[in-house]
Amino acid sequence: MCSAMCDTDARAHLLSGVDELSMVHFLEYAATLMANLGNYKVWQMAPPQQDDTDVYQGYGDQKFVTRIDSHAFEKLCSLTESTQSLFTLVKDAMYSEVPASLGFPDEGGTSNYYLGSPPPSKAEIEQLKIGVGSRLSLRNTRLSKSELEGSIRYEILVASASDRADEAFDLMLPDKAKPGRDPSGVRCEFEALVTCQDKEWTSAFSNLASKAHSFILELPWSGMGDDGDQLGPFENDTFIRPNFVALKLICYCASNVWTGLTAPGYPDVKAEHGRKNLTFSNRVEASTMDPSRPDWYGRDRFVMSNGHAGILQYVMLYLTGYKSMTMKDLKLYVDPKHFDKATGTAVSTNAHCHPEREVGGIEITPGQGIVNAVGMAIAGKQQAALFNMERHEIISGRIDSEDINSKMRAAGWDVINVFDGDESVDNIYSAETPSHTVSEQTKATFKAIVAQKEREVQKWDGQLENYSREFASQHQRLLSRIAGSANYEAFLNDFQFPDGMASKATRESNGFLFQALIKQFESLFAGGADVWGPNKLGDPGELVFERGYYEGRIARYGIREHAMASISNGLAAYCPQAFVPITTTSFVLYLYATAGEGQNGPTHQADITIISSRSELAFAVEAARILTGKGTPTWVVSMPCVRLFDAQTEEYKNEVISATPHVISYEAYVSTIWGRYCTASIAMDSFGYSAAAIDNYARFRLDTESVVVKIERHVASLSQRTRKVQWMLLK
Known part of the structure; x- marks a missing residue:
């Protein structure tokens, strides 16, 4: 307006x-x-x-x-x-x-130290001061008045029961610290903070201050002053350039919520020593996000390293208005989520034990934490280098890490530390139990934060619109990256290998194709774990991503295969369409198994062998008992280590698993290698779910009853076939 x-x-x-x-x-x-x-x-x-x-x-x-x-x-x-x-x-x-x-409420003033409708009068305040002053410090309290069924009730709200409040007050300079907020003359505002200088923001503020005089002349009322005064009627005749220092807060304690202050705050000290404008660069920071558009490209990306602390992220999603997280979801976080086999339904929630990136507001499934964040940071730096133009910083390359506990305390949250929670569940439960309610004050705080973020989103959208007018081709290029419009299929269909390539090693042809792809598609971001050369991927040359050249698309990971994979996950999570990571290493198949030995040879006249291990053995034994009771003799083989089994003689192996027409593996995992030994498998063919273990067996049809049903159905179907079938997964 x-x-x-x-x-x-x-x-x-x-x-x-x-x-x-x-x-x-x-x-x-x-x-x-x-x-x-x-x-x-x-x-x-x-x-x-x-x-x-x-x-x-x-x-x-x-x-x-x-x-x-x-x-x-x-x-x-x-x-x-x-x-x-x-x-x-x-x-x-x-x-x-x-x-x-400011003043006493009944004298026409206002004060946030005296609460109620109506608040207590001066006479009431003085009377209560006499009654409690000798037993309770008035410096760390507030007084609330309420009326219920004709009776007046006074509540004294105590900020701290410690005498340290008095001690801190007395330490203030008596000739400087004057109660400036409380009309009773008892309390004054205070603040204490531990900080370190934020050099980047200090430099930015200094640059802004150096141009402030020219900005003033751009204001709408410039030139409207008397006698054609260029500054206008709202500005001082002499411009005093501010001296800014930006600080990163490490610890903060205050009786008010400031985003900055002028130090010192006393005119005589300012006159003698000068002053500085102190800004707390991380005091009011919050992720730039749009809860209505969780995938909005201009958002900040938050990466949680400790997945088991996911409930904190879920609460923040709920409070900031993400539709993916409800109070019901939060309450079901620790629920066993029982599965009803009769109806096939189960209690479900988006608040899984580990946050899953399919939930709006979750950037990446945790587990690789800081290394995923490195990948996202690389993506952000590259996009900023490619698309930011002078006066148009549409992509932020900012990277933040922080002490969450200190920040939450500074923002007024109650933080409960249970340092031995990994050793004592009782100590976790003995800590203050949080309620499943959110105070109106907290709701109002987050509503204000969300409103601020909505304005930031609108501002970014406006900046992008201005950017599109000034840099049309770059804007279209950015939109293509975000949309993932690269047509790999068409390129591959038309691609021609040179003569003679078919007779060479596959790494030769892979390398040849890769070099063509990396030149054609800027969405590809590749890296090799010290085997770039042996994999014939060519000279990375000017495409290397490094300090001073963030436009690069090839990373030198060194001998860090796991870090390379995690960084690549972060790159993909930044914007799945905009980045297609490529990793290269030496391929080695690792097989996980535990030490142990197989069960002795089978008993006589069995029809079915169930091979299992670890947790599923109990279910397998029970299923075998049920099948045998129904007239289908079944035994169970425990195979905790495939490597040791393979080392046995052929006679032994045939005796254990080849004496029955049906050999079925049963494991709550993907059926990786069981086709070597079995005719069928009962296994997982999807991702798992965060719920009570016993309920998950029923959820994925891996409990005893389901195993019996699957085996019976499988055996019945094979009896009607005229030829032997290949290994199959039983569903």
Whole structure:
């Protein structure tokens, strides 16, 4: 609206019913409002015959009011339907009579130390001070008054039972620290912090400050001052360049929520020693996200290294409005999620034990943590290097890591540490049990954060629109990357190998094809774990991703196969369509098995052999008992180590597993190698699920009853066939 007000045509139209002074008052109010969206300033209204106003700072328990007449304001707001509707909504509150300053509530003042509707009067406050002053420090308390069924109730809210509050207060310089918030003269605001300098943001602020004077001249009221004053009526005659220092907070304790401060805060000290504007660069940071668009490209990517701490991420998703996470999901986090075999239904939740990237707001399934984050950071750096242009930083390459506990405490959260939780479950349960309710204050806090993030998303969308007009080809190239429009299939269909390639090793032809692909498709990002040369992938040359050349698309991983795979996962998770990672190493098949030995040879006259191991043995034995009881003799072979079994004589192996017509493996895992030994397998053919173990066996039809049903159905189907069939997975 303000930009429209400064438009010449719009202004001319509006001023037909609004005088010039009202217009000035409106701009005055709008500028003050926009400059103080987080805090407020009180404008002490001057007597009608005076032109000046007194201004002083406030922190949320004060408000400022406009000097423009409500009818003129309404005329200005009629520019659009949205502003007119908004004005109608807030008009009464804007023009209501408000306390002019801090003070006791019953004397026309306001104070956030005295709560209630109505709050306690000065006389009540003084009386309570006499009654509790000798037993309770008033410096770390608030007083609340409520009325219930005709009885008045007072509550004293204690911030801390420790005497350290008094000690800290007494340490303040007596000639400097004056109670500036409490009308009783007892309490004053305090803050204590441990920080380190944020050099990057300090440099950015210094650069901004160096250009501030030129920015002032770009404001709408520039040149509107008396005698053609270039600065205009709202600026000081002399511009004092601010001295900014940005700080990263390590630990923060304060009685108010500041995003920065001016140090020192006392005029006489400022005059003698100067001052600095301190900004806390990580105090109000939060992920830039759009809960309505979890895959929005401009978002920050959050990677959780410790997957078992997923409930923290789930709570944040819920509070910030992601539709993928509900209170029901949160409550089911520790639920066993029972499976009902009769109906085939089960209790389900998106709040799995480990966060899964299929859930909106989860960037990547944890397990490789910091290395996944390295992959995402590489992706962000490369995209920023490719697409950011002068004055158009549409992709952030910022990388953040932080002490979550300290940040959560600084933001007002209760943090419960259970340092021996890995050794004592009782100590976890004896810690304060959190409730499944969210306070209105917490909801309001996150609602404000989400609103701020919505504005950031809108700002990014606007920046992208400006970017598209100035750099049309780059913009289209970026959209193609995001959409994953590379046509690999068409390229491969038309690709021709040179004569003689068919007679060479496959790594020769793979290398030849790779070199063609990497030149054609910029979405490919490749790397080799010290075997780039042996795999015939060619000279990486100018495509190497390294410091100073983030446009590169080939990484030198060294002998770090696992790190290479994890980084590649992070690259793919950054934007699955924009990045297609390629890894190369020497291929070795690893087979996991445990030490042990097989069961002695089978008994007589069995029809079915079930081979199993580890946890499934109990189910297998029970299934064999049921099948034998039904007239189908069945025995069980325990095979905890395939390697040791393969080392036995052929006679022994045939005696153990070849004496029955049906040899069926049973394992709650993928059926990797069982086709060598069995005619069929009962195994997993999908990802698992985060739930109680016994319920998961039923969920995936791997419990005893399901095993019996699958074997009976398999044997019955084979009895009707005229020829032997190959190995098969029983479902």
